[in-house]
Amino acid sequence: MMENLIWGYVYPNEAEIQWSILIVLYPYITGLVAGAFIASSLYHVFGKKEIKPVARFALLTALSFLLVATMPLLTHLGRPERGIEIMFTPHVTSAMSGFGYIYSFYLIVVVLEIWLSFREDIVKNALNSRGWKELLYSALALFSYDISEKALHDDEKLAKRLAIIGIPSAAFLHGYVGFIFGGIKANPWWSTPLMPLIFLMSAIVSGIALLILLYIIAMKLRKHAIDHKCLHSLAHYLWIFLILDVTLEMLEIISMKYESLEEIEIINRLLSDKIATTFYGVQLTMGIFIPFVLLLLVGMIKNRETLKMIMISISSVFVLIGVFAMRWNVVIGGQEISKSLSGTLTYVPVFFSKEGVLPAIVILTIPFIILIVVTYILPPWKDMEEEPERNPDK
Amino acid sequence: MEISRREFTKIGCRVIIGAAAGTAVIESLVTNGSAAGESPKGEYDWNEHYWGFVVDTKKCIGCGRCANACKLENKVPFDEPVYRTWVERYRVLRGGEVKIDSPNGSIDGFTDDIPAEDIKKAFYVPKICNHCDNPPCVQVCPVGATYETKDGVVLVDYDYCIGCRYCIQGCPYGARYFNTEKRTADKCTWCYHRITKGLLPACVQACPVGARKFGDLKDPDSAVNKILDEERINVLKPDLGTKPKVYYVGLDREVR
Ligand code: SF4
Ligand code: SF4
Numbered sequence: 001m002m003e004n005l006i007w008g009y010v011y012p013n014e015a016e017i018q019w020s021i022l023i024v025l026y027p028y029i030t031g032l033v034a035g036a037f038i039a040s041s042l043y044h045v046f047g048k049k050e051i052k053p054v055a056r057f058a059l060l061t062a063l064s065f066l067l068v069a070t071m072p073l074l075t076h077l078g079r080p081e082r083g084i085e086i087m088f089t090p091h092v093t094s095a096m097s098g099f100g101y102i103y104s105f106y107l108i109v110v111v112l113e114i115w116l117s118f119r120e121d122i123v124k125n126a127l128n129s130r131g132w133k134e135l136l137y138s139a140l141a142l143f144s145y146d147i148s149e150k151a152l153h154d155d156e157k158l159a160k161r162l163a164i165i166g167i168p169s170a171a172f173l174h175g176y177v178g179f180i181f182g183g184i185k186a187n188p189w190w191s192t193p194l195m196p197l198i199f200l201m202s203a204i205v206s207g208i209a210l211l212i213l214l215y216i217i218a219m220k221l222r223k224h225a226i227d228h229k230c231l232h233s234l235a236h237y238l239w240i241f242l243i244l245d246v247t248l249e250m251l252e253i254i255s256m257k258y259e260s261l262e263e264i265e266i267i268n269r270l271l272s273d274k275i276a277t278t279f280y281g282v283q284l285t286m287g288i289f290i291p292f293v294l295l296l297l298v299g300m301i302k303n304r305e306t307l308k309m310i311m312i313s314i315s316s317v318f319v320l321i322g323v324f325a326m327r328w329n330v331v332i333g334g335q336e337i338s339k340s341l342s343g344t345l346t347y348v349p350v351f352f353s354k355e356g357v358l359p360a361i362v363i364l365t366i367p368f369i370i371l372i373v374v375t376y377i378l379p380p381w382k383d384m385e386e387e388p389e390r391n392p393d394k
Numbered sequence: 395m396e397i398s399r400r401e402f403t404k405i406g407c408r409v410i411i412g413a414a415a416g417t418a419v420i421e422s423l424v425t426n427g428s429a430a431g432e433s434p435k436g437e438y439d440w441n442e443h444y445w446g447f448v449v450d451t452k453k454c455i456g457c458g459r460c461a462n463a464c465k466l467e468n469k470v471p472f473d474e475p476v477y478r479t480w481v482e483r484y485r486v487l488r489g490g491e492v493k494i495d496s497p498n499g500s501i502d503g504f505t506d507d508i509p510a511e512d513i514k515k516a517f518y519v520p521k522i523c524n525h526c527d528n529p530p531c532v533q534v535c536p537v538g539a540t541y542e543t544k545d546g547v548v549l550v551d552y553d554y555c556i557g558c559r560y561c562i563q564g565c566p567y568g569a570r571y572f573n574t575e576k577r578t579a580d581k582c583t584w585c586y587h588r589i590t591k592g593l594l595p596a597c598v599q600a601c602p603v604g605a606r607k608f609g610d611l612k613d614p615d616s617a618v619n620k621i622l623d624e625e626r627i628n629v630l631k632p633d634l635g636t637k638p639k640v641y642y643v644g645l646d647r648e649v650r
């Protein structure tokens with residue numbers, strides 16, 4: 001059976017694909033984190049007031065996904081019990097060795113950022129509740145209850161500074177994931193200095209799309225009107241980053257084809273055979289081209305808020321699927337070509353196995369559960385539900 | 395109050411980062427201290443050797459005894475598609491098409507599935523870990539479980555490898571595999587347990603035609619230096635800058 005999954009000659013040791021769907025999930029999740037964080041800093045750092053309704057919600061989203069980012073990796077390791085050695089004895093020439101530190105640093109930044117922007121609510125909750133709730137919120141407030149005007153102002157300043165650190169670290173967290181692949185000279189499909197940038201742009205795109213969807217769903221569930229200004233602004237940024245994303249992705253393919261090095265034959269085979277559907281169909285057409293046109297229309301159509309909302313939602317869903325396909329095409333695609341440059345192989349995902357589709361689905365569900373829990377403890381709703389009527393869209 | 399809170403944040407950060415960094419430094423001192431300098435026990439002094447390997451593709455007859463001997467010697471599972479060494483067959487057909495194969499790594503030899511009159515030229519190429527002088531597998535290992543010894547052999551520390559398989563991705567030659575029993579990366583060691591006792595690697599010993607030569611690059615009279623001094627040689631994928639220490643005589647341009 002294995003024979004017909006292989007075309008041409010692959011090195012005997014390549015018969016088995018080493019990095020499974022879980023490793024597809026890992027850059028997908030960190031991308032969502034980085035994207036959501038950067039979306040929130042549009043308000044926190046760049047003062048884009050339109051984003052305010054979702055700014056804190058975006059932080060909670062980033063945290064929920066960040067908390068599971070290590071899961072696909074640990075599940076994948078042959079020796080998960082030794083995984084911690086990455087922290088204790090990092091081998092610094094390895095792109096992967098930075099993971100532990102970058103991840104921890106970023107986690108601290110996100111948690112602090114959330115703490116600072118929710119501190120007023122936490123303190124008020126601590127002062128106004130009794131019993132275990134009082135204890136919970138007092139602990140969250142670190143037993144410091146100063147919410148004077150000045151203290152809050154200082155909080156905001158500190159939060160802004162943190163967010164300023166946060167942007168490069170988010171960019172680093174994800175750009176570095178791109179380098180894990182981009183730095184592998186053994187693999188012609190991975191080895192490109194553009195990889196970190198491509199990963200970063202698609203990360204931002206996916207993060208904003210996720211935020212848009214979660215925002216719409218949350219408002220529908222809470223039966224609250226959607227702030228169309230905020231939604232359109234998010235859609236606008238989504239559109240801009242889509243353009244950057246597609247430019248880089250095309251640049252990579254075009255220069256590969258134009259330079260036509262030794263590996264071009266196998267890359268052409270990869271693109272026209274192995275990943276043709278997921279690349280041209282899902283990643284480019286569904287994930288970039290259709291959303292691009294839809295969002296362009298959203299920018300042109302007047303009124304018809306419901307229609308625009310539907311168009312934005314469809315775009316976001318397509319973008320999320322498209323970015324997943326992009327991760328797939330990189331991680332799996334790169335392993336479907338043999339380093340002998342003379343053959344291809346096929347990855348067949350299994351459903352029930354340690355590295356199968358089932359654990360991937362489970363891992364991808366957990367962040368949503370975490371999000372429900374954290375939004376219960378730290379509700380971000382009041383930003384979203386503030387006087388939406390007062391500012392009816394023209 | 396305000397100050398105390400900020401101080402708290404700052405101190406908190408420092409404590410966390412400091413503690414983590416501190417452990418890392420100590421750990422790396424300890425591990426380096428024991429791994430560097432000293433040589434494995436016994437008479438063998440790894441500072442005195444620097445190993446190299448020569449493959450003469452013109453001699454190889456594709457019998458696959460080397461691949462078989464390797465699996466036996468190193469307990470590489472016979473029922474899994476994993477190989478520390480294998481032999482590739484190249485057949486350039488009359489039409490110009492190149493057919494490459496290595497069924498079961500050549501362990502069972504090769505069968506003639508193309509009529510001889512359709513074949514323009516054919517040859518065998520034994521493959522093995524190149525024990526690169528600039529090994530990308532060592533570069534990418536996040537915990538330093540894969541390393542280069544003083545005598546120029548690239549090894550995996552099975553008690554340290556976390557099984558991330560980054561090195562398998564990083565090796566341009568497909569020389570590494572995942573050991574499902576140890577749940578770590580694995581590869582050819584040039585039979586380190588043998589060469590440090592003055593024996594030859596099992597594959598070299600098993601080869602009936604002397605297509606594989608092993609020896610000390612530091613010794614001017616060694617079997618490998620004799621060939622390196624006389625023949626025109628090449629290495630695999632020289633453009634990748636890995637500086638392989640497996641040298642090939644009669645390497646065809648089709649071989650990657
Ligand atoms: S051939 Fe591969 S496994 Fe061997 S040293 Fe070179 S890069 Fe490492
Ligand atoms: S699989 Fe083991 S030896 Fe290979 S890179 Fe990972 S930790 Fe290092």
